[in-house]
Amino acid sequence: MIGGSIAGCAAAVAGSRAGADVTVYERSEAELQDRGFGIVIPPGLHAELLGSGYLDAAMPTAPVGTRVWLTRQPGGRSVRELARQRSPVTPCNWGLLWRSLRASVGAVRYLRGQPVTSVGRDGAGRAVITTARSEEPYDVVVGADGHASATRRLLAPGLRPEPAPYAVWRGAIPLGAPAGRPRELELLRDAWVTLGFPGGHGIFYLIPGGPRDGDGSTGPGNRLLAYAIYGRPPEGAEPGPYVHELAREHFPAAWADIVARGGRRA
Ligand SMILES: Cc1cc2nc3c(=O)[nH]c(=O)nc-3n(C[C@H](O)[C@H](O)[C@H](O)COP(=O)(O)OP(=O)(O)OC[C@H]3O[C@@H](n4cnc5c(N)ncnc54)[C@H](O)[C@@H]3O)c2cc1C
Known part of the structure; x- marks a missing residue:
């Protein structure tokens, strides 16, 4: 291999x-x-x-059964729920x-x-x-x-793979970081969240923390808040500032705040 x-x-x-x-x-x-x-x-x-x-069955996961679609209230920065659908997923920690x-x-x-x-x-x-x-x-x-x-x-020397025309910006932050956001965390205990914007979307979900996160346990008490923003940064744009600005412009304030707290390009 x-x-x-x-x-x-x-x-x-x-x-x-x-x-x-x-x-x-x-x-x-x-x-x-x-x-x-x-x-x-x-x-x-x-x-x-x-x-x-x-x-291994001992590998922790953070399964949820519902997908919730959110957007901003027209003319404001507070949150509005657009839709809720059954959508079971098994979020994992890549490292685990x-x-x-x-x-x-x-x-x-x-x-x-x-x-x-x-x-x-x-x-x-x-x-x-x-x-x-x-x-x-x-x-x-x-x-x-x-x-x-x-x-x-x-x-296959003649094969020329072409990159997808979008970039993914990933983040995972300790649950303590958005401590002032209890409603968002409560929602994520049972659902994964999608937020759209022109030309892309972001997803948010909880994943198990690793041995160096939280209390280091493999139980439901040790979670990270993970997100991935799929977008098309303009040619030459620095992805980090672009994603933070995009979230500020299109996401409800609480979710933009989560994006502002961390990130890494994938
Ligand atoms: C549709 C889709 C959805 C995805 N969703 C997610 C997601 O939700 N979360 C996420 O984290 N990722 C996601 N990914 C990305 C994907 O899961 C990761 O890129 C994953 O790590 C791919 O695994 P891999 O083993 O194929 O390649 P890689 O993880 O890239 O591993 C390749 C390995 O080969 C080694 N290697 C390279 N060249 C050599 C060499 N010459 N000699 C020896 N070793 C070498 C590298 O060091 C590396 O360890 C997604 C990808 C796709 C296509």
Whole structure:
């Protein structure tokens, strides 16, 4: 497996279950748990991943069953509920999800800090993976090396992936941060929230906190408020200030305030 993130770990579990002798090459030296914030998966998929043993039942999730659509009161900055629909989702913490998959990979060789520099072929037609430290032959190579995949470039040199015409701005803030917003937090205990604006939308939901968040527990008392804003920043615009300004202009004041408290581009 080239890449030891979500896809690489899941493929490593599948490969070793099928009886293969699996090696994972991961470029990054560090643990990957801080790479993402919230990741929302459908409850059916979550159940399947639990049932098949890819995820551990002890991995905390923050499931909710309702989607609430909010907007601003016309002419004001207070909130107005537009619609409410049944929409079950299973929000997860990206880092905890990766850790759980990583644990399921078990005893396979997982080589951290080892970027693959090339994939070639030996005289017997086997794939040869080269890193700065080794050159090893394999029967099967799986490219799980992300959006800028070098494996894809190798296998399909003519393929030119095009970025989607929007950017995602993600944030996750401790529940203590919007402490003056009890109504918003109360709503998020049972629902995930969508707010639209011209050309995009934002979603807000609670996710389980990790061991370094809140009280460090895996229980419902340890939550982060996660959000993702999908928009189209004008050419050359700094995404951070753009998203904060956009929220100020289009979101009800309480939700713009949440966006103003943190963020990171994805
Ligand atoms: C429709 C959609 C919805 C999404 N929703 C969410 C969401 O809700 N939350 C969220 O967090 N993300 C979301 N994402 C993003 C996606 O979940 C993350 O990007 C996820 O991490 C992808 O996993 P991956 O294993 O495919 O790739 P990556 O996580 O990018 O991992 C690739 C790995 O390969 C390694 N690598 C790269 N090159 C080499 C090399 N040469 N040698 C060795 N290793 C290498 C990298 O270090 C990296 O660890 C979404 C994506 C899509 C398409």
